Amino acid sequence: MIIDALLYDGKSSKEHKVEIEFTFGRRVKVKSHEIDVALEEVVIESRLGNTPRVIEFPNGIRCKSDENDKIDQLLREFDIDFSKAHKIERSLVLTLGAVALTVLFVWFMLTSGANYSASFLANILPKSTLDEVSEITFEHLEESFLEPTKLSQNQEATIQKHFDALTKGEEGYKLHFRSSPEMGANAFALPSGDIVLTDQLVALSRDNEFRDILGVLAHEKGHVVEKHSLQMAIKTGMASVVIGYITGDLSVIVSTIPAILVNSSYSREFEREADRYAVNEMKRLGVSTLYMANLFEALEKKYGSEERSTIESLMASHPLTKERIEYLKEHSH
Known part of the structure; x- marks a missing residue:
C-alpha cells in the first residue's frame, strides 16, 4: 500500500512530498530518501479525528499524512491494534475531557511551567x-x-x-x-x-x-x-x-x-x-x-x-x- 505524506528530516526547514510504501513483507520504504526499515521499527501515532497522522522512523525522521483511512486499513491488514485515542473520540465526555487536559497541558507549558518545559525540550531535541x-x-x-x-x-x-x-x-x-x-x-x-x-x-x-x-x-x-x-x-x-x-x-x-x-x-x-x-x-x-x-x-x-x-x-x-x-x-x- 502506498501512502502520500510530508517528510521532515530534522536537518533542514524544508518539507518533502514523499510516498511511503508498506510491503507485504512488513517493510516500510521511502525510496526518495533511501529509507527501508521493518514495520516494527516504525511508530504510527494515534488517530485523532481527521488530523494528520505522524509516522516516526528510527533515525529521527518524521512524516505527516492525512490519509487516515488508508492507514487504518493497513493497520487492520497487518493485524495492528487501532489507537485508543480514535475510540475515545466517539465518546463526547471523553473527547471533551481529552481536549480540556490538552488545553491545560499547553497552558502549563507556556506559563508557570515554562522553565521546566524549556529544560525538557532542550534535552530531547x-x-x-x-x-x-x-x-x-x-x-x-x-x-x-x-x-x-x-x-x-x-x-x-x-x-x-x-x-x-x-x-x-x-x-x-x-x-x-x-x-x-x-x-x-x-x-x-x-x-x-x-x-x-x-x-x-x-x-x-x-x-x-x-x-x-x-x-x-x-x-x-x-x-x-x-x-x-x-x-x-x-x-x-x-x-x-x-x-x-x-x-x-x-x-x-x-x-x-x-x-x-x-x-x-x-x-x-x-x-x-x-x-x-x-x-x-x-x-x-x-x-x-x-x-x-x-x-x-x-x-x-x-x-x-x-x-x-x-x-x-x-x-x-x-x-x-x-x-x-x-x-x-x-x-x-
Whole structure:
C-alpha cells in the first residue's frame, strides 16, 4: 500500500512530498530518501479525528499524512491494534475531557511551567537540530558582526592550548577566534558547542598566559553543558517550539530559535550556574579563579555592570555583578 505524506528530516526547514510504501513483507520504504526499515521499527501515532497522522522512523525522521483511512486499513491488514485515542473520540465526555487536559497541558507549558518545559525540550531535541540552529546563528553573526581575528599566532596557540585541556576527551567543542568592534569584549557559546572569543576580550586580559581567558572559556562551556542558550531561546519562543515538537515539524524550531539567540541575554541564574561550572573546571585544571575575577573587574570598569548597548547585549551579554566577582575571589586557590 502506498501512502502520500510530508517528510521532515530534522536537518533542514524544508518539507518533502514523499510516498511511503508498506510491503507485504512488513517493510516500510521511502525510496526518495533511501529509507527501508521493518514495520516494527516504525511508530504510527494515534488517530485523532481527521488530523494528520505522524509516522516516526528510527533515525529521527518524521512524516505527516492525512490519509487516515488508508492507514487504518493497513493497520487492520497487518493485524495492528487501532489507537485508543480514535475510540475515545466517539465518546463526547471523553473527547471533551481529552481536549480540556490538552488545553491545560499547553497552558502549563507556556506559563508557570515554562522553565521546566524549556529544560525538557532542550534535552530531547535531536543533535541535528541543535547543529542546524547553531550553524544558522553563526552564519548570521559572521555576516553582521564578526571579522577575522587579528591575534598573533602565539596568542592563539596559548589560548587554544587552554581550550584543548578544558575539553580533552569531549567531542563537539570548537573555539573560534574573531574580532568584533561592534560586539566589543565578548565570548559566547552556541548549543552545538561552538564557542566564539573576540579579540577585544583578549585585549583586556591581565595575564600573559591568558589564564583569565581560560576561565571565560570554562564559563562558556558551562552554558553549553547546561544547555542555557537553548533553554533561553526555547522559553522565549515557547509557542513555536511546542507546536513544532508536537506536529513533528522541526523546521518551525530551526527558523525560530536562531533569531532569539542573537537577541537575548542570559539570566543571572544561568550565569551563576555557569560560574559554578567554571570554578569546578578551573580547580580540576589547577588554575586559580582569581585570574577570571580580575578580568571581570576589567570588563566592569570598561563597560559598566548595568549600562550596556544593544550590541553589547548580544548572545553572551553576561551581567557583570559584584556578587559574581566576589564569588570567584572566594573560590580562588
